[in-house]
Amino acid sequence: MGFPVVECSADGSFILSKPPKTGGLVSFGTVAEQLVYEIGDPQKYLLPDVTCDFSNVNITEVAGVEGGMVKVTGARGFAPSNDYKVCATYMDGYRATAVCPVGGPRATEKARRTAESIIKRTRRMFKQLGLEDFTSVNIQVLGAEDTYGPHSNNTTPREVVVWMAVRHKQKKALEFFAREIAPAGTGMAPGLMGIVGGRPRVSPVLKPFFFMHSKSQLKVDVHIGGEHAETYTEAESDSEAPPPAEEKAVPVAGTPSP
Secondary structure: OOOOEEEEOOOOOEEEEOOOOOOOOOOHHHHHHHHOOOOOOOOOEEOOOOEEEOOOOEEEEOOOOOOOOEEEEOOEEEOOOOEEEEEEEEEEEEEEEEEEEEEOOOHHHHHHHHHHHHHHHHHHHHHHHOOOOOOEEEEEEEOOOHHHHHHOOOOOOOEEEEEEEEEEOOHHHHHHHHHOOOOHHHHOOOOEOOOOOOOOOOEEEEEEEEEEEEHHHOOEEEEEOOEEEEEEOOOOOOOOOOOOOOOOOOOOOOOOEO
């Protein structure tokens, strides 16, 4: 219910609002932030069916509407790109995650020391078995304001949660890591009360990879009812790049228009 509502017009302009009494805010600032999110080139934002030019967009707040309302104008559309965007994934090793509550006095120190000891013990095993080191190691003590970094209040809670996330090229290596979690409850600092979800599971890491591929180099076969209906190959176009406008305005600079 809290998502915005968009009323689009044929000229490319639209009015953005939201249902009343659902929280949140539609304003110049929130819309402008979304406009520049992962946009890349604002004069050449690539979509499957159009290339957008957002460099001369104007955002105007409409006053007196609960939850906020803005009108967005000035976007222009041009012929789509000559390329398809290919989204692929590939195997990039394995990962395992352990989450354990730790309670009692000096809980933060005990949690951090326990996690560091587990990583140290596992690395010693890797060395003895001729295995490579972890690809990455993340240790975070939830409840100790680790999220705030240098801006934390250095609190001393009596209960925290230690979160360990590790990656490695080999599944076998992370299985050794998983076996080292349970003994921490009886052989390390007191206060580790359980393992959330049980022994860590080792799962593959699928990493996304994106690239552009020329449409003219791909053949599209259309089948209807199990029978071949059409074969389509797109020709190269010279109208991909939008022509430069006479004047370009920064899309979110300054203040909302009156």
